[in-house]
Amino acid sequence: MAHRAPPLSRRLLLHGLLSVAAMAVLPPLAVPASSPLTRRLSGTDVHLPRVGLGSWITFNVGSDPVLLEECTAVMAAFFTAGGRLIDSSPMYGSSQATIGHGLAALDAMDRVYAADKVWTTSPAEGPAQIEASRREWGVPRFDLLQVHNLLAWERHLETLQAMKASGEVRHLGITTSHGRRHDRMEHIMRHAPLDFVQLTYNIVDREAERRLLPLARERGIGVIANRPFQQKRLIRRLADKPLPPWSGEIGATSWAQFILKFIISHPAVTCAIPATTRVDHVRENLATASDPLPDHGQRRRMAEYVRSL
Amino acid sequence: MGDWWTYHPEDFLMFSERVYTRLFMLHNQALWPAQLLALALGGLVLFALLHPRPGSSRLVAALLAMAWVFVAWSFLWQRYVPINWGIRYLVPLFVLQALLLIIVGATRRDGLGLPTRWSVSRGLGLVLFTYALVGHPFVAPLVGRGLTGAEIIGLTPDPLAFATLGVAVMASPAGRTWTLAAIPALWCLISGVTLAILDAAGAWLPPLAVVLALLARWWPEARR
Numbered sequence: 001m002a003h004r005a006p007p008l009s010r011r012l013l014l015h016g017l018l019s020v021a022a023m024a025v026l027p028p029l030a031v032p033a034s035s036p037l038t039r040r041l042s043g044t045d046v047h048l049p050r051v052g053l054g055s056w057i058t059f060n061v062g063s064d065p066v067l068l069e070e071c072t073a074v075m076a077a078f079f080t081a082g083g084r085l086i087d088s089s090p091m092y093g094s095s096q097a098t099i100g101h102g103l104a105a106l107d108a109m110d111r112v113y114a115a116d117k118v119w120t121t122s123p124a125e126g127p128a129q130i131e132a133s134r135r136e137w138g139v140p141r142f143d144l145l146q147v148h149n150l151l152a153w154e155r156h157l158e159t160l161q162a163m164k165a166s167g168e169v170r171h172l173g174i175t176t177s178h179g180r181r182h183d184r185m186e187h188i189m190r191h192a193p194l195d196f197v198q199l200t201y202n203i204v205d206r207e208a209e210r211r212l213l214p215l216a217r218e219r220g221i222g223v224i225a226n227r228p229f230q231q232k233r234l235i236r237r238l239a240d241k242p243l244p245p246w247s248g249e250i251g252a253t254s255w256a257q258f259i260l261k262f263i264i265s266h267p268a269v270t271c272a273i274p275a276t277t278r279v280d281h282v283r284e285n286l287a288t289a290s291d292p293l294p295d296h297g298q299r300r301r302m303a304e305y306v307r308s309l
Numbered sequence: 310m311g312d313w314w315t316y317h318p319e320d321f322l323m324f325s326e327r328v329y330t331r332l333f334m335l336h337n338q339a340l341w342p343a344q345l346l347a348l349a350l351g352g353l354v355l356f357a358l359l360h361p362r363p364g365s366s367r368l369v370a371a372l373l374a375m376a377w378v379f380v381a382w383s384f385l386w387q388r389y390v391p392i393n394w395g396i397r398y399l400v401p402l403f404v405l406q407a408l409l410l411i412i413v414g415a416t417r418r419d420g421l422g423l424p425t426r427w428s429v430s431r432g433l434g435l436v437l438f439t440y441a442l443v444g445h446p447f448v449a450p451l452v453g454r455g456l457t458g459a460e461i462i463g464l465t466p467d468p469l470a471f472a473t474l475g476v477a478v479m480a481s482p483a484g485r486t487w488t489l490a491a492i493p494a495l496w497c498l499i500s501g502v503t504l505a506i507l508d509a510a511g512a513w514l515p516p517l518a519v520v521l522a523l524l525a526r527w528w529p530e531a532r533r
């Protein structure tokens with residue numbers, strides 16, 4: 001599934017021209033205006049902001065110059081708000097190239113914590129796919145590589161371990177979503193040396209609380225929570241319902257913030273990775289990585305409130 | 310995909326409606342004024358279908374075949390594949406459709422076997438073709454996507470598939486219809502499902518084209 005661009009394709013040329021144009025229009029990235037709350041990845045000195053950025057659908061915009069600039073603006077707002085981890089995959093169409101375009105336009109290679117995936121049934125194709133992805137992003141190396149949806153996970157993990165040993169990637173992990181294959185996730189978490197797992201966790205999809213989140217804590221594995229808004233379905237469902245009067249106590253001014261505060265306040269969760277096409281939304285999302293965060297009792301109250309709606 | 314019940318239809322789409330509809334805008338911008346040529350050539354095919362003569366089959370088949378190859382390359386490969394990797398598997402089918410048109414329409418002695426007498430199948434075939442040529446381009450402006458998002462025959466897949474279905478149902482004997490209609494019908498179904506998942510207006514049009522094609526073929530009168 002590797003996408004290989006020819007040495008100088010029209011697309012590359014267009015990207016180059018757009019990057020130059022974007023650099024002329026966008027102000028240079030400011031020092032982050034605020035510092036979001038971070039969580040340290042166990043056993044490392046890596047501190048990651050509790051809210052990252054996903055790229056499924058939202059950044060798959062092909063070579064559309066208008067949409068590429070909109071995505072770049074989202075990334076600019078993300079970095080300005082102190083964001084670091086961006087998540088993508090070779091499965092996400094042109095999203096990796098969009099991220100590469102934004103990173104180049106914003107000169108943000110040193111700001112990003114680059115999290116990508118390997119996604120192929122053929123273990124032999126893994127290294128070539130990872131290299132193709134790296135070129136799309138334009139980063140010298142990935143910070144995190146994850147085996148997407150556990151596809152051919154045993155052999156891919158061997159590849160990733162070898163890459164980690166030789167310094168070609170900093171961290172490695174595995175992903176799932178929608179609550180799928182938690183048994184297999186648990187097995188791998190118990191037996192393989194993982195830095196991260198990525199799974200679906202939000203205020204209504206709480207299956208991970210039973211085994212995977214406690215196990216991640218126990219084994220010092222970082223957790224990336226995907227589909228925080230169930231690809232927006234959750235926000236649509238709650239949109240016409242009132243926030244509870246006590247939402248101010250946990251610092252939430254919208255349903256998006258309410259949901260994110262719930263996710264990132266779980267002690268095992270390193271960060272949530274909402275995806276968005278909007279600058280105001282990325283700011284709103286990053287703003288949740290701040291105090292106050294709900295404590296255990298407040299979390300229970302939040303979940304009960306949503307269930308009661 | 311053992312746990313298939315956990316999937317929603319939208320889990321299978323990897324781009325938004327905005328990105329999809331803008332593909333057509335960008336395509337039109339990049340190709341202008343090729344739309345005029347495409348419409349003129351479409352008009353020529355319609356004329357050949359209305360007044361078939363020796364050589365009409367070849368003309369119709371050759372122009373449609375060119376259009377399938379052009380759409381495969383310029384729309385599917387250059388624009389659609391970058392946002393939807395699954396489409397790369399359909400590109401060879403578009404080329405195959407072009408080959409089938411050439412084989413059936415240009416190399417057989419009686420070509421497509423275009424009818425000269427009026428029948429339900431010929432009428433519905435002409436309706437499909439005419440709609441593809443002059444009706445479908447107005448769907449985009451009617452649903453608020455503007456004329457710049459118009460889908461033009463010969464440049465984009467939906468109207469090309471409708472038009473080819475129209476020609477296929479006119480062809481005889483029936484074996485030729487099925488040979489020429491299978492890939493356009495498959496495309497119409499894929500396109501309809503895509504538009505439906507995107508919640509885009511007009512998602513029912515491509516499946517309707519298939520229904521009309523089947524009706525045209527199975528209408529009792531149409532048994533030639």
Ligand SMILES: NC(=O)c1ccc[n+]([C@@H]2O[C@H](COP(=O)([O-])OP(=O)(O)OC[C@H]3O[C@@H](n4cnc5c(N)ncnc54)[C@H](OP(=O)(O)O)[C@@H]3O)[C@@H](O)[C@H]2O)c1
Binds near residue numbers: 176228282
């Ligand atoms: N197996 C895997 O590895 C896997 C599976 C699924 C997801 N993921 C990762 O997880 C990321 C997140 O999941 P997701 O993209 O499926 O869904 P999501 O983040 O739950 O939802 C994205 C949607 O939420 C909306 N949104 C974002 N912020 C908002 C706000 N503040 N207010 C209102 N709406 C808001 C966005 O719309 P707007 O554009 O209007 O803001 C977007 O349509 C993915 O992008 C991907 O990187 C990984």
